[in-house]
Every structure is written in structure tokens, then in C-alpha cells.
Amino acid sequence: MISEQSNSASDRRGFFAGVLSIIIGGVVSIFPFAAGLAVFLDPIRRREKTGRGLIRVASLSSLPSDGSPKYFPVIASRRDAWNHYPSSPIGAVYLRRIPESEVQAFNVACPHAGCFVGYQKSQDHFLCPCHNSRFALNGHIDDKNSPSPRGMDELDVEIRNDEEIWVNFQTFQPGKEEKIPSA
Amino acid sequence: MKWLIDWLDHRTGHRKWIREALFENIPGGSQWRYVWGSTLTFTLFLQVVTGLFLWMSYSPGANNAWESVYFIQYEMNFGWLLRGIHHYAAQLMIILLVLHLMQVMIDGAYKAPREINFWFGLLLLQLTLALSLTGYLLPWDQKGFWATKVATSLLGVIPVLGDSLQKLVVGGSDYGHLTLTRFFVLHAGVLPGLVILLVVFHIYLFRRHGIKPKEPKTKPDEYFWPQQVFKDSVACLAVLVAILLLIVRHRLFDTEGPLGAELGAPADPSQPYDAARPEWYFLFLFQFLKYFKGGQEIWGAIYIPMGILGFMFLMPFIGKWKMGHRFNLLYMMVLAGGAAVLTGLAIQEDRSKPELRLAIEEAHQNAERVLELAQSESGIPVEGAVSLLWNDPLTQGPRLFARHCASCHRFGGKDGMGRVMDEEKDPQTASDLKGFATREWLTRFLNEESFHSPEMFGGTQFSEKGKMRRVVSKITDYDAEEKLALEKVIVAISAEASLPMQKTIDENDLEIIIEGRRILDEEESCMDCHLFHNEDEETEGPVLTGYGSEAWLIDFVGDPTHSRFYGEKNDRMPAFLKLGSLDLKSIELIVKWLREDWYRPESTP
Numbered sequence: 103m104i105s106e107q108s109n110s111a112s113d114r115r116g117f118f119a120g121v122l123s124i125i126i127g128g129v130v131s132i133f134p135f136a137a138g139l140a141v142f143l144d145p146i147r148r149r150e151k152t153g154r155g156l157i158r159v160a161s162l163s164s165l166p167s168d169g170s171p172k173y174f175p176v177i178a179s180r181r182d183a184w185n186h187y188p189s190s191p192i193g194a195v196y197l198r199r200i201p202e203s204e205v206q207a208f209n210v211a212c213p214h215a216g217c218f219v220g221y222q223k224s225q226d227h228f229l230c231p232c233h234n235s236r237f238a239l240n241g242h243i244d245d246k247n248s249p250s251p252r253g254m255d256e257l258d259v260e261i262r263n264d265e266e267i268w269v270n271f272q273t274f275q276p277g278k279e280e281k282i283p284s285a
Numbered sequence: 286m287k288w289l290i291d292w293l294d295h296r297t298g299h300r301k302w303i304r305e306a307l308f309e310n311i312p313g314g315s316q317w318r319y320v321w322g323s324t325l326t327f328t329l330f331l332q333v334v335t336g337l338f339l340w341m342s343y344s345p346g347a348n349n350a351w352e353s354v355y356f357i358q359y360e361m362n363f364g365w366l367l368r369g370i371h372h373y374a375a376q377l378m379i380i381l382l383v384l385h386l387m388q389v390m391i392d393g394a395y396k397a398p399r400e401i402n403f404w405f406g407l408l409l410l411q412l413t414l415a416l417s418l419t420g421y422l423l424p425w426d427q428k429g430f431w432a433t434k435v436a437t438s439l440l441g442v443i444p445v446l447g448d449s450l451q452k453l454v455v456g457g458s459d460y461g462h463l464t465l466t467r468f469f470v471l472h473a474g475v476l477p478g479l480v481i482l483l484v485v486f487h488i489y490l491f492r493r494h495g496i497k498p499k500e501p502k503t504k505p506d507e508y509f510w511p512q513q514v515f516k517d518s519v520a521c522l523a524v525l526v527a528i529l530l531l532i533v534r535h536r537l538f539d540t541e542g543p544l545g546a547e548l549g550a551p552a553d554p555s556q557p558y559d560a561a562r563p564e565w566y567f568l569f570l571f572q573f574l575k576y577f578k579g580g581q582e583i584w585g586a587i588y589i590p591m592g593i594l595g596f597m598f599l600m601p602f603i604g605k606w607k608m609g610h611r612f613n614l615l616y617m618m619v620l621a622g623g624a625a626v627l628t629g630l631a632i633q634e635d636r637s638k639p640e641l642r643l644a645i646e647e648a649h650q651n652a653e654r655v656l657e658l659a660q661s662e663s664g665i666p667v668e669g670a671v672s673l674l675w676n677d678p679l680t681q682g683p684r685l686f687a688r689h690c691a692s693c694h695r696f697g698g699k700d701g702m703g704r705v706m707d708e709e710k711d712p713q714t715a716s717d718l719k720g721f722a723t724r725e726w727l728t729r730f731l732n733e734e735s736f737h738s739p740e741m742f743g744g745t746q747f748s749e750k751g752k753m754r755r756v757v758s759k760i761t762d763y764d765a766e767e768k769l770a771l772e773k774v775i776v777a778i779s780a781e782a783s784l785p786m787q788k789t790i791d792e793n794d795l796e797i798i799i800e801g802r803r804i805l806d807e808e809e810s811c812m813d814c815h816l817f818h819n820e821d822e823e824t825e826g827p828v829l830t831g832y833g834s835e836a837w838l839i840d841f842v843g844d845p846t847h848s849r850f851y852g853e854k855n856d857r858m859p860a861f862l863k864l865g866s867l868d869l870k871s872i873e874l875i876v877k878w879l880r881e882d883w884y885r886p887e888s889t890p
Contacts, residue, residue: 116511119514120510123510123515126519126522127514129522130518137363138334138338139338185665186663187667
């Protein structure tokens, strides 16, 4: 009888020790992961502003008058994690003259998967070298079976002093029918 | 659920593994004394997990390492916590290793048949110390840089191979990108790989021979689960709590210090760092080295420590005899005692050095300053954060002043760096430049008594001859009206400097300034020698147009013998730019510092 009692007492103690071990062991093991995950997830929390405002890209006289597009790099100040670059390439645009609003600008990134779209002079259209998305010079999809869900991303343009071309350089989420600025 | 576990067990046999792990027999029952091994495994686990997460944001490279650690510590969510855990777990690991080793020695668990496991343990101890040493450099701050430099320089004293060995570790003869990539591979790849491998064998051998209980046993045997597991997990919790307390201690007790691990100013090979000290657990070696003369360091750095450690590998054999075991224990006691005494001596010696306290204070100031600059709108340039300090008047101004100006001038009675000058060796022979061109400074200048004091022009030839001393002697006899006019003139001349610190009062006193200018323009005793907004004429004394402004001061320091300034009447001041003893950038930094024109965090929008 006595031994049974002490047995059940030690069983009970063992049970509590076991439960506590699992709880404490769980807490101390999860802790470093929690701290690590908080840091790992930091980029999601960080919202960089997408619009940098207008950036001067080129001058009007450098565009061909026949409306064929020309490529220009976009240089602006940029923050890359800890570094700050006063002027550094952040992307590129195609600019072309059009009759109504003077200049049209496209982000060179393909709205399908983000490749650098090329301009085919001989065929007078844009062709993405990755998955063959084809776009007309006005940026519209030029292909019934286009892999790209939307036309090339047009950017706002402002002409200043009758000569300077300023572009509101933005990037948009690829693979979507809607033009959603990437955050 | 059960069928899934059955299915899994059929394929993996995990039930047997778990059973073996949990139901290992502990002779004499569970003991608190047995927790050290488990706490060490736990800290290793902490280091691997936090290390991998840190790895995701760390960038080894001479102009990226400090910067990325800064980013982790101050910009990323909970980065201070992650880095803090990694830093303090490493420190506790050393303590736990010593406790574990002592426990093994006292219980005689190092003797046959456990010799090999003991040796594994000794190897693990060395690997852990190597991990500490390599990790200390990775933030690439002044402390890690200089401390590690000492450690690698000591490699050079090894005969024959030393030089090559040092080059291999450093990745060349200079510290740089390759030093960091190499240390990083050692710290995050090679050494942890070896540690994990050895720990697996260590635990395997430990399980093979079981626990060595203290005889006679006072309790009946128990299984590992649940009582010992409970004790182990409580001990691990205590370790974790200790780490967290260390991380938040400065906030908790409201003392000065960082949240989590410290990050000093970025490494700068050109900047002396007298506060260079190894981590506390290497202090005894640091102290030990002081007792060896030049050419004999190898004894203190390599031979004796290696001999002491090498001897420990023989302990299992010596311990076969009862006297041998006692000898081993005594050896360990002497060793621990010796290390403790040496550590104490190192700390005591440092405490008695006032220069060291100044150096540590300067190191803290630089660390705080670079943080302010890194967090400013302009951020960290590509050349790295060290350039922030190099271009900062607040940091460089005092250093340059102390080197080039303080042998004659003073700044607030000191040398600019806060050190009192030796007046015997370098007596003050030129004015104290703290607050130069401020209204207060000019008031002291235009007062006979203070003009002749060493704080102003007492040490110069202008105190003995020249027209200025006659002018100031006349001032003493000014009546109330003239004194008022003088005050207005002082306000007007001081406004020429456009000092940032007087911006508000200058703006408020615009009328007084205009009035002061008018008086000055009409005052013959001034205009006899000085020019004021009428540059085309000849001048005898320094031009007062833009007096004390940045451009005026830069030109003045560059060449005081120029006709716009003292011309031939120049006392002993060297033409710093003309003679090439200072470049334009350095003069600019000194001038900006004197004018208190530097970046201030609160002034940013």
C-alpha cells in the first residue's frame, strides 16, 4: 500500500516534470527562431516609396522625329539597405515622340516577368527576349497569344522649358492585368 | 494519428531512437550538476540559429561589414535582439565550458574509458575560442579590428612559418576585404562545421560510456526522462534569461550603454585606438604577454599556452593514480586561479590609466557620432561609414587642432581633445580659439585686461608692440556712450562671421548690426589699419570684411602672412596651406569645427 502511494506520488512528480520540460524546452527552442524571424521579415515591414517624383531623363532634341522609340537609362538617388547613392542607375525607359502629347514613355521592364524588352527596328515593334511578348510602338499588346497580361507600362511625362523630358519613373507588379505599383 | 506514427516508425525506427534518447539510465538519479553539457548544447543551438539569421543580413567586406552590422543593429526590426543573443550567448558559452570542464574533472569523468571524449572536449574548447576570436573581427569596428590585429600579428612570431601563416589568415599583408571573407568562412563555415561534428561524437561517446556518478550514490537510479530533462530545460531557461538580461541591462538599470551588443566606430587603420582590448576571457593572455620581452613573445603567446593545454591531453593517463587525479585537480585550480589573477591585474592596470579612460571615452564618442551621421538624411556613402567620420568637422576638427594648433593655441584651455597641455613644454603663446569671433570672444579681445592675458594675445608680440595694444588701452577710458558704441561694433563684427550658433541673435539684432557697421566705418582708430567692406584699399591689419566667416578663416589659416591679414607683421603663425603642412580639406574641417558648423541630428526636418 505504502509503496503504491509513493509510486503514484513519484508518477505525479514525473508527469509534472515532463509537462514542464516540454513547455520550457519549447519556449527556449522557439525563442531564437522568433528573434531571427522578426529580423528576417523586416523587408516586408519596410515600405519604400515607389514614386521618386519626376526625374530628368533626356532632352527633346535627342529623340528621333519619326516617332521611333529610343532607350534611355534612368539615373537617380537610391538607398540600398545601408548605402546611399547620390546618383545611380535605377532602371531604363523607352521614349518616343507622338503627335498629341509630344512624348510617350515606357518602362523597359516586360509586364509579364520583368525582362528587359527590346526594340526591333526592322519590324518596328517591341519584343521581349525572354518569352516573346510583342508590343506595338504605342505599347499595346501586339500578339493574340501574348504571354504578357498587359501592354507595356506607360509612365507620366512632363516637358519642361520646351526641352527637358522629365519622367515619373515607376515600376509595376509583373504578371497582373492591372497596373499596380510595386511597393 | 497512430497509423501515421506507425507508418513513420516502420520506415525510420524513430521510436527506438526516442526511447534510447529519453530512457537512458542515470546511475544515482538526476542531478543539477549534470546540466552543463546540455546548456552548452543549447548555446550551440542558439548560436547556429541566430548565426544563420544574422548571415542573411551580414556582408563581409571592408566597406560593408560595419555598415551591414549597423543596419542589423539599428535599422532592422529586432536586429538588436538577434545580435544581442548571438553576442552574449558566445560569452556565456565560455563560462559554461569552464564549468563543464571543472565538473568533468572533479567527478573524474575524464579518466578511462572516457579519454577520447575528454580530448574531444578539449578540442571543442579550442574551437569555441577560435569562434570567439574570428567573430570578434566581423563587425569591423575599431575594437574588433585592433584586437584581432594583435592576435594575427602574434601568429607572425611563429618560427619559419609565421610570416606565411599570417598572410594566409589575413589574406595578404594588409587587413581588408579578404581578411573579412576569410574570417567569415572560418567563423560561419569551417569552425561551426567542426564543432557540430565533434559535438555529435562527443555526445555519442558520452552515451556509450554513460554518466560517471559520484560514489557512493545517494539516490536510486533514474531515467534521463523526465527528471533530468526537466533540470536541463530549467538550466537552459536560466541561460536564456541571463542572455536577455545582459541584452537589456542598460535599459533595465538605466546605465549608459547599448541595447544588446556594442558596435564601435568603424575600423580605421590610421586612427589610434588605445582602448583596444580583447574580450574579457582573453584578458589573462593579454596580461600574460606583457611579461615577455621583445623577441620572446612567442613563449607567452604560443609555447606556454600550448604547453599548458597540451599537458591537459595527458591528464586521463596521469589520473589513473589517486595522487595523479589530485595533481590534475590542483593543476586545474592553479590554472583557473592564475587566469583569474591575470585578468584581475589586467583590469586593475587599465583602471589606473587615466589616458585609457580618455581613449575609451573618445571611442564611445566616435561610435555615437558615426551613428548620428549614418542615420542622417545623406546616409552612408559607398566608401563606407569610416568616410563619414573623416569628413566630419566635429570628429576631425579636434584631432587636427590638437596636432597642428594646440602647441600655441588652446581650445577652452585644453588641446581640443580635452587634454590639458604641458605649459612647460608647449606654453600658450596664442589666443584660446573656443568661441572665436563670437560676441563674447570679441568682448574679451577688446578689453585691455583680457587682451593681455595669455588666453587672448598675452603670448603674442601684439601684447608688446603694435597699434592694437594702444587701441585697447584707450578702450579702458571709454565713457558710457563710447562703451555702448563699442558693444554695437562688436555685434556688427561678430555678425560678419555668420556663426551658426549666433544665427538667431544675429537675426534679431539686425538694427544693432547696421548701427554697429556705421559706427565702425566712421571710427578712425579702426579704419586706420583695418578694411571693412572697402577691399580695394591697402590695409595694415587683418581685413574685417567677413571676419571669422568660413572663407575668411580658411584663407587666414592658409596664409596669415597674406597682405589681407597680418602681412609682414605676422607673429609666429605658419602659413599652413602655403607651406603645405595642412591641405585645404583639413583646414576646412578645423575651421568648421571652430565655428561649430557640423551636422546635428535635431536640425534635420
